[in-house]
Amino acid sequence: MLPPQPVHPKIKAMKIALPLLLSLYFTGMTVSGWAQPLTAPPPVNDIRVKVDPVSGGYAITSAVLHWTFEGSIGQPVRDLHTLAGKDSVGTFKAVSFSWKSGNAYTATIRWYAQQPVVIFSLSLPEGSRQGIVTFPVFKKIPSLPYSFSYHNRIFPLPQFFLEETSTPWLLFNDHADACVLSPASDFMVSLMTVDSTARGIDTIGSGLNPEVQILPPHFTHSTILVLGRGIRSTWDEWGNALRALYDRRRPANDCDALLNYFGYWTDNGGDYYYNYDTTKGYSGTLLAVRDHYREKGIPLGYVQLDSWWYEKSNFGMDRRRGAPRKNPNLPAGAWNLSGGLLEYKADPFLFPRGLAAFQKDLGVSLVTHGRWMDPGSDYYKKYKMSGFSAIDPAYWEHIMSYLRQSGVISYEQDWMNYQYTRNPQMISDINTGNAFTDGMAEAAQKNGINLQYCMALPRYFMQGVKYNNLTTARVSGDRFLPKRWIPFVFTSQLAYEMGIWPWSDVFKSSETGNMIVSVLSAGVVGTGDAIGKEDKANILMACRDDGVLVKPDIPLLPMDQDYLQMARGQKKPVLASTHTQHGKIITGYVLAFSDAMDTAAGNVVTIAADAADAASVDAASVNRTTSLSPADAAGARQFSFRPGELVKAEKVVVYNPQRNVLRLITGGEAFRDELPEDKYAYYIIAPVTPAGIAFLGDAGKIAATGKKRIAGIRMSGKTLQVDVLFAKGESMVTLRGYSERAVIADKGTINRDAATHLFTLSLPAPVTGSGVTVNFRERQ
Secondary structure, eight states: OOOOOOOOHHHHHHHHHHHHHHHHHHHOOBOOOOSSOEEOOOOTTOEEEEEOTTTOEEEEEETTTTEEEEEEOSSOOEEEEEEEEEOSSOEEEEEEEEEEESEEEEEEEEEESSSSEEEEEEEETTOBSSOOOOSOEESBOOOOOEEEEEOSSSSOOEESSOOSSSSOEEEEOTTOEEEEEEESSOGGGEEEEEEEETTEEEEEEEEEOTTOOOBOTTEEEEEEEEEEESHHHHHHHHHHHHHHHTTOOOOOTTSSHHHHBOEEEOSBTBTTTTOOOTTTHHHHHHHHHHHHHHHHTOOOOEEEEOGGGEEEOSBOTTOOBOOSOSSTTSOOSGGGOOSOEEEEEEOTTTOTTOHHHHHHHHOSEEEEEEOOBOTTSTHHHHSOEETTEEOOHHHHHHHHHHHHHTTEEEEEEOOHHHHHHTOHHHHHOTTHHHHHHHHHHHHHHHTTOEEEEOSOOHHHHHHGGGOTTEEEEEOSOSSOOGGGHHHHHHHHHHHHHTTOEEEOOOBOTTOHHHHHHHHHTTSOOEEOOOTTOOOHHHHHHHBOTTSBBOOOSSOOEEOHHHHHHHHTTOOOOEEEEEEEEETTEEEEEEEEEOOOSOOOTTOOOOOOSOOSSGGGOOGGGGSOOOOOOHHHHHHHTEEEEOGGGTSOSSEEEEEETTTTEEEEEETTOOEEEEOOTTSEEEEEEEEOOTTSEEEEEETTOSSTTOTTTEEEEEEETTEEEEEEEOOTTOOEEEEEEEESSOEEESSSEEEEOTTTOEEEEEEEOOSSSSEEEEEEEEOO
């Protein structure tokens, strides 16, 4: 499974502060009582920091961007020290100072030589019983007209304004110069604050929830500011720095069966969600799915069991009684209710021999779902609880050991938003939220189980930077549909930066567009069709015959131009991209799709504040819509991008596999197209190599050069060499490419269209082994 144990948050706070203390000890650079502002020498990345001991003012300046962020303590400060050192982010310089305002405070600002990163830390040497001041507070910021943050309710939806919660804030201009400001610790109780007027943003700050009053001695809260050119690259700098601070290693996107294989889901939107064949029973129905898939030659790597499999109450979080049966057409029982968790154990009506016996019969791994805790559960008598959540390590050890013994590889914690917003203790106490998520992660890690978050607020995503076994998270609403594609790609950015792979949620295998988006997410891919409704051809576009997924290297993420056009309120298709990299050769994948999100100035993506079930919340359905004239509608379908920005080469090809259309693009030329009637278009972008060949990968796969099919692409003199992997039982793979002249290969049979310059190679499986290398070159 995944290394190593999560680290307790108090230790994390020490890790953030300790390098500064060590630097002070070793350098002895102490300065105090200056009459002039303290100005530290500028590091390589051009960031400068100034602190004025008389006024308490502080300023962060980027000479390259010509930006300055200014704030003030509002009183003189003392004990100024300049520091230098190195931590997990890199080599830094720092300045620290102290003051007293109700509480005694020590602040540190450190900035890095090789990264455009500034970290602010505020410590309480004596603790506090009246909360903490906000630091930093910037009352002068650069003129950045656009802002972006994540929604604070069910799933962190993207929105083009600054929401006051624990979330990263993105500010940017028309050149895609950008900064990201966010908490760097205490994510569960952090609060970003903003004051705005008609002129724009006046003040921005980072601190804690006002409900947090009691803080222990030496408590330290940290904030991170990242400045950069390019929106996606600035996001990456932010994520890289936070992951480095917390020793977070992004898991491989094939680290377990959930991420490596195509799977079957019984989540809301699947045909067997609180539904089964009454002649077979629930377990019998799922065993029949397995048998049917085997008969049809459809691989299956795992099965997900949603909330139907364990016993629940009949009460919602508001303690209102629900319907007597969630599915009125099925037998009554504690499993067929929609309330909170009573006992996390397979309902004996559904699994008479228990969960472990079912998993053994099924023969594939399980992924299991968990809800909030019902206050009427006996667990409240046995374990320490807070609100609707378990905060007792003994509870989590009990649950995770049961799952391990039952063949479960991943645990999905659902309803996480309400477990926070409906628990005053979790909002006001610095330890409660950590106890909930730390306990879950540590017990799961001990038992070899990975985690998935669902219905998580932005703070949970950032909290996830602490846990190496949090491998996946839901980033869009129940039942994946095209109207969810926009939040999916934008929120995938947040997940990816925290080291989490995005999950789209269940869909039907016949839905080609959903299959493309889910595969290009580089994360989980699974469908939920009733027996006989599956689309084998579409499933095998996602995976090999053994079920191993063929995916890109990183998730499908928005391009910079998406942020710009949506912030400006322009009605244009959204363009999201990802890639596969083999040495120096990069294959790009671009998805263009219609923008169903109203991005007019001041747009707020809203959803129901509360819902009896997550299924009733449909954010896209409440977005405002606008009518377009025929001319504007035509313009809203047109788009362009520069393939050379994704794939560095003198010449690239842009290929639409759905329409079998290819264009050759040279230099910095823009590629232009228009969305078809089904409102999305998918492209493979490949460089024309020195061999005169652009390799387009497996003709039957969405991520055509994904590394589970194409293990390597490289040049050897004038020859293009491609390493191809076969699953056991596969007899033939069809490869596709573009050649400026006739091309030959040392294996297989080539067919080339002289008009389009497209060729295919029918490549038989090797007699022995699972891989074969093909050498392509132009015919002399």
